[in-house]
Amino acid sequence: MTYIEDLLKEHCPNGVEWKTLGEVCEFRRGQSLTSRRAIPGDVPVISGGQKPAFMHNISNREGETIVVAGSGAYAGFVSYWKQPIFVADAFSVDVKDFDKVSTRYVYHFLLNNQQKIYNTKTGAGIPHVYGRNIANFKLPLPPLKIQKEIVKILDKFTEYVTELTAELTLRKKQYSFYRDQLLSFENEVYQVEWKTLGEILVKGRGTKVTARQMKELHKDGAPIRIFAGGKTFADVDYGDIPEKDVHHEEAIIVKSRGIIDFEYYTKSFSFKNEFWSYSSDSEDVNLRYVYHYLNHNKSHFQHIAGNMQMPQISSNDTEKYKIPLPTKTVQSRIVQVLDNFDAVCNDLNIGLPKEIELRQKQYEFFRNQLLTFTAEGVYTDSTVQYSTDKT
Known part of the structure; x- marks a missing residue:
């Protein structure tokens, strides 16, 4: 009881x-x-x-x-x-x-x-x-006394979620600070070369596929993603895409219309022809480092795209864009630091986001349990399934 x-x-x-x-x-x-x-x-x-x-x-x-x-x-x-x-x-x-x-x-x-x-x-x-x-x-x-006890229990859960959310906000600020420091190169702590993306990366083309074809190709659980624009995508089967349009290597996808963005993929994927990808065949380039640098400077490309109804950049805008290239060892160290922060702040499977999600679900579960009562005259012993001390 x-x-x-x-x-x-x-x-x-x-x-x-x-x-x-x-x-x-x-x-x-x-x-x-x-x-x-x-x-x-x-x-x-x-x-x-x-x-x-x-x-x-x-x-x-x-x-x-x-x-x-x-x-x-x-x-x-x-x-x-x-x-x-x-x-x-x-x-x-x-x-x-x-x-x-x-x-x-x-x-x-x-x-x-x-x-x-x-x-x-x-x-x-x-x-x-x-x-x-x-x-x-x-x-x-129920009587006010019981209402207050229920509130006390539920507020403990919401307070914990609030504390975790505040912690996540601080971690994101910390992440932004270190990202700014590591990718600014203003103090020239590291010796760097400035190279255009066109000089150091290999550009890939997208698949010519219409919105109707996208719908026809869609198959739940298939292993390849075709990006349709913005944040939308469809999962399709290998057999539905020409082999030349399937990308198996590590690559960065440039989302050039609507929401200007960069996506990083290590699994097989494909994408529509208004986007393009970048991969690397150079031993001097850590592609993940390039991805972090592009995302850090995303505002540059958003400014180029303008405030039109459908903002857009061209491959020429990225091809001629220069980035700083320290040694491969330094690139890898920067990636390690930023990936760790990124996981803590944004990975829904681990870190603070996962903890917040779990605590929120826990709160919702007990909220439902504690606010489930039988009507007057039909009380049962199993109305509430939560054990807590009086304090």
Whole structure:
């Protein structure tokens, strides 16, 4: 028998009472405010996004506040604030009786129903979420004492995720600092030669394939990736691509349209003909070093591409681009340092990103367990499967 179950047995022997959110909370719309009308200040303006839209000098909500984004791509997104804020294109969910209902408990409940809130979106153009639809959600209401104990448990998980996220932010800043230092060569610590990519790398061509052919070629689990543009790709079978268009060697793919980017691959791959690749047959070049340097200076190519609707660079832009080449030994050392930082900061299989993902899933699991109650009069011993000390 767990501590929470003990409390439920003691205070709710016949089950937990259920009420609609509308019975225990008030839904208040925000006030219209644009960035042009805002007066500079330190009050976050909460609107239709996942983060504050801008800052203002006055607030229209104080203390604990739950906010639900009202419209736009993130309509329905739930956030919690414990500081003065200005609610604009959104609405707040305000507890009516603090002696019976914990605001933080309601917040965890809404997070547990985040997808259900998204499903209430209406509007073909700009999606909207309305408080009247969320007001019908059924909320389990154990006594306030039990609500607070549940909040205490769940907050431990969210605090840990927050700490890990803050740690990841610091690591990324550290990564950026060392990357800047290692790839600047401003102090000439290492002796370097400056060479164009065209001088040191071998350019490869992409596959001529239409969007329709891409769709026809797609086969789940196939070993080759064909890039279709931006971040999209399809997995296809070896037999569907001419051998001359299949790249087996280590290479850098240049994404030249839309999102200007560089991808590094060591497995078999192919790509559409608006992109190109670079490989190396020189013993003096560590291709991974070149990849890091290009990504570090990606803004150069983004500037060349311009702000058109479809930004674009040409192979001539990369062919004539010069990079510093220290000795192969120095290149390898730089790669080792940057790869280690990159893994800690960005690898979803290891490091901090993986730890954050696991802790977030753990929080979601226990949140669901702790907020799953039987209706009044039908209590069961297995309502909550979580063991914790009273402290």
